[in-house]
Amino acid sequence: MMGWISLEFQATNSPFTAEQAELLNRLLPALTDVQRIWLSGYLSASLQSGAGVASPMSTSSTSVAASAAPVVSVPKDVTVLFGSQTGNAQGLAKKLAQQLTAQGFDVTLSSMGDYKTNNLKKVHNLFVLASTQGEGDPPDNAIPFYEFLQSKRAPQLAETKFAVLGLGDTSYEFFCQTGKDFDKRLEELGAERIVPRADCDVDFEEQAGEWIGAVLSALGEATAASVAVASPEATASVNEEASPYSRTHPFAAEVLENLNLNGRGSDQETRHVELSLEGSGLQYEPGDSLGVYPQNHPQLVEDILQATGWNGDETITLNKNGDTASVRDALLHHYEITVLTKPLLEKVAGLADNEQLDALLEEGREQDARTYLQGRDLLDLIQDYGLGHIPADEFLSLLRKIPARLYSIASSFKASPDEVHLTVRKVEYEQHGRQRYGVCSVHLAERLEAGDTLPVYIQHNDNFKLPKDSTTPIIMIGPGTGVAPFRSFVAEREETGAEGKSWLFFGDRRFATDFLYQTEWQRWLKDGVLTRMDVAFSRDSDKKVYVQHRMLERSRELYEWLQEGAVLYVCGDEKHMAHDVHLTLEQILMQEGNMSQEAAAEYLSTMLQQKRYQRDVY
Ligand SMILES: Cc1cc2nc3c(=O)[nH]c(=O)nc-3n(C[C@H](O)[C@H](O)[C@H](O)COP(=O)(O)OP(=O)(O)OC[C@H]3O[C@@H](n4cnc5c(N)ncnc54)[C@H](O)[C@@H]3O)c2cc1C
Numbered sequence: 267m268m269g270w271i272s273l274e275f276q277a278t279n280s281p282f283t284a285e286q287a288e289l290l291n292r293l294l295p296a297l298t299d300v301q302r303i304w305l306s307g308y309l310s311a312s313l314q315s316g317a318g319v320a321s322p323m324s325t326s327s328t329s330v331a332a333s334a335a336p337v338v339s340v341p342k343d344v345t346v347l348f349g350s351q352t353g354n355a356q357g358l359a360k361k362l363a364q365q366l367t368a369q370g371f372d373v374t375l376s377s378m379g380d381y382k383t384n385n386l387k388k389v390h391n392l393f394v395l396a397s398t399q400g401e402g403d404p405p406d407n408a409i410p411f412y413e414f415l416q417s418k419r420a421p422q423l424a425e426t427k428f429a430v431l432g433l434g435d436t437s438y439e440f441f442c443q444t445g446k447d448f449d450k451r452l453e454e455l456g457a458e459r460i461v462p463r464a465d466c467d468v469d470f471e472e473q474a475g476e477w478i479g480a481v482l483s484a485l486g487e488a489t490a491a492s493v494a495v496a497s498p499e500a501t502a503s504v505n506e507e508a509s510p511y512s513r514t515h516p517f518a519a520e521v522l523e524n525l526n527l528n529g530r531g532s533d534q535e536t537r538h539v540e541l542s543l544e545g546s547g548l549q550y551e552p553g554d555s556l557g558v559y560p561q562n563h564p565q566l567v568e569d570i571l572q573a574t575g576w577n578g579d580e581t582i583t584l585n586k587n588g589d590t591a592s593v594r595d596a597l598l599h600h601y602e603i604t605v606l607t608k609p610l611l612e613k614v615a616g617l618a619d620n621e622q623l624d625a626l627l628e629e630g631r632e633q634d635a636r637t638y639l640q641g642r643d644l645l646d647l648i649q650d651y652g653l654g655h656i657p658a659d660e661f662l663s664l665l666r667k668i669p670a671r672l673y674s675i676a677s678s679f680k681a682s683p684d685e686v687h688l689t690v691r692k693v694e695y696e697q698h699g700r701q702r703y704g705v706c707s708v709h710l711a712e713r714l715e716a717g718d719t720l721p722v723y724i725q726h727n728d729n730f731k732l733p734k735d736s737t738t739p740i741i742m743i744g745p746g747t748g749v750a751p752f753r754s755f756v757a758e759r760e761e762t763g764a765e766g767k768s769w770l771f772f773g774d775r776r777f778a779t780d781f782l783y784q785t786e787w788q789r790w791l792k793d794g795v796l797t798r799m800d801v802a803f804s805r806d807s808d809k810k811v812y813v814q815h816r817m818l819e820r821s822r823e824l825y826e827w828l829q830e831g832a833v834l835y836v837c838g839d840e841k842h843m844a845h846d847v848h849l850t851l852e853q854i855l856m857q858e859g860n861m862s863q864e865a866a867a868e869y870l871s872t873m874l875q876q877k878r879y880q881r882d883v884y
Pocket residue numbers: 352555560604641671672673674675689690691692693694695697703704705706707708747748750882883884
């Protein structure tokens with residue numbers, strides 16, 4: 267509920283006479299919040315209608331029909347729920363809630379993970395904002411609510427109006443699947459959709475802003491609320507938080523250091539990058555990520571120019587604002603050229619007049635199209651279908667903006683003020699007969715030196731946070747680059763003198779070359795900042811040894827730590843590691859806690875809900 271600022275009306279600095287000011291000062295402090303909302307709505311509606319406030323007010327607590335003014339009612343409750351892994355849906359939910367609150371609605375804003383589902387049947391207006399993770403899965407903090415809603419226990423919602431905003435990425439097969447699932451299920455439960463679902467791609471600001479605008483308008487009409495609905499201009503673009511730098515307005519951070527953490531002879535390259543945030547006002551907490559806007563590989567850009575014959579120096583318009591750049595710069599800095607999506611293929615087919623491409627998009631050939639898109643880039647598309655004849659400006663206008671990459675922050679702001687450190691593994695591989703370079707990791711590894719700058723922003727993540735009570739034990743499982751946030755956690759705990767026990771499981775390929783931050787862990791162990799560390803080097807012996815094998819070896823102690831209330835964190839590979847670690851945790855609970863498989867699963871689910879099991883996986 268919006269807080270009320272106490273005002274003292276003075277006849278001298280207001281348009282009121284002394285008598286009116288005195289009356290107002292007597293009346294206003296005595297009003298309840300509902301009465302104030304009602305009054306503000308009544309006055310606003312009267313002014314909008316030009317009717318003045320001459321009509322007598324009804325004392326009805328729900329609505330009033332002034333003879334010449336629009337229908338006025340007490341604004342209804344609104345519940346805004348978000349399911350978010352890295353904070354995008356959460357940020358949008360917060361914005362929607364702020365705008366609704368500013369308009370006098372009684373707003374409940376909650377993560378799905380914290381929401382008490384028995385309140386659901388009382389909700390009149392429900393807005394759901396959810397991203398999709400994994401392969402079409404809900405984010406971690408949405409899982410219990412998602413499962414509840416899909417289950418038979420979900421209530422009928424005939425009295426509920428709703429709308430859903432999905433966040434996703436069109437390069438994934440199950441685009442915005444979680445948003446689609448929520449939308450379908452709420453309808454099945456009898457709720458009334460008041461705004462069509464929006465499925466947003468990685469560049470979501472504009473579409474999400476339009477959806478928020480539509481929700482505000484629809485709610486205004488549906489409740490006959492007396493409040494003025496924000497103008498489309500005010501809601502069309504979603505502004506970022508109060509910080510001057512954000513996802514849409516990144517800070518040019520200077521590179522302080524860029525080192526390879528892997529030893530000579532390693533078959534991997536992992537960069538430790540230190541950036542300066544000085545002068546930006548940006549701050550972060552352990553568990554947050556840094557968004558980095560990279561540049562495409564110059565060789566790929568030159569190859570595209572060569573394959574098409576486009577003039578790299580020709581000037582083109584980049585966006586609706588009329589910003590311009592040369593074709594070469596646009597390919598280097600502005601557009602995504604390494605990922606193909608189905609919507610892109612369809613748009614290109616519209617320009618290309620190419621029978622083969624049209625055939626690939628025919629109904630019934632969805633799997634062929636998916637197979638084609640896998641691992642191919644713009645150069646493949648241009649070469650495979652001979653698309654060099656399409657003019658540069660037309661082709662480029664179809665491309666997505668180059669999306670930022672997220673990196674778990676590996677430093678503590680308290681320990682290294684005005685700095686942010688990253689641990690970035692270089693992605694390079696061969697596919698479809700050509701060497702491929704990970705856009706951001708290769709940019710950082712090969713073309714970024716101390717003194718250069720990089721556009722960055724902080725992505726706050728409430729779902730991956732140290733416990734508030736610094737005496738709570740923590741267990742950190744982070745193989746490979748998954749170790750990054752734990753460097754931040756331990757540095758923070760050292761800096762703040764936290765007394766809680768801490769235990770790190772780290773794994774990588776080889777002890778001799780791939781033990782990331784080895785000397786720092788050893789110092790922290792020696793100083794007692796880190797209580798325990800177990801390592802698993804997978805390629806030092808014939809048999810693969812992974813972090814979960816070490817967890818099993820220590821299952822008794824691990825179970826005891828969990829029983830003592832430890833918070834458990836997992837960071838790194840989502841596809842295999844996080845699943846295997848989850849299964850291993852189940853196994854440990856069954857073995858050490860004498861639980862059935864169902865009981866172990868329930869134990870972990872409760873831990874998830876209580877934020878004692880947090881994951882930052884990618
Ligand atoms: C919350 C979060 C935190 C993250 N933290 C970190 C971190 O701390 N450190 C870190 O290094 N990364 C981290 N990542 C991953 C990071 O964001 C990037 O995805 C990663 O660096 C690759 O980006 P890129 O631009 O270099 O590669 P891209 O150009 O985006 O290419 C990557 C794509 O290449 C393909 N690919 C990769 N390897 C192969 C292969 N061997 N064979 C075939 N195809 C392949 C895959 O399709 C992959 O999606 C994090 C991601 C998230 C979401």
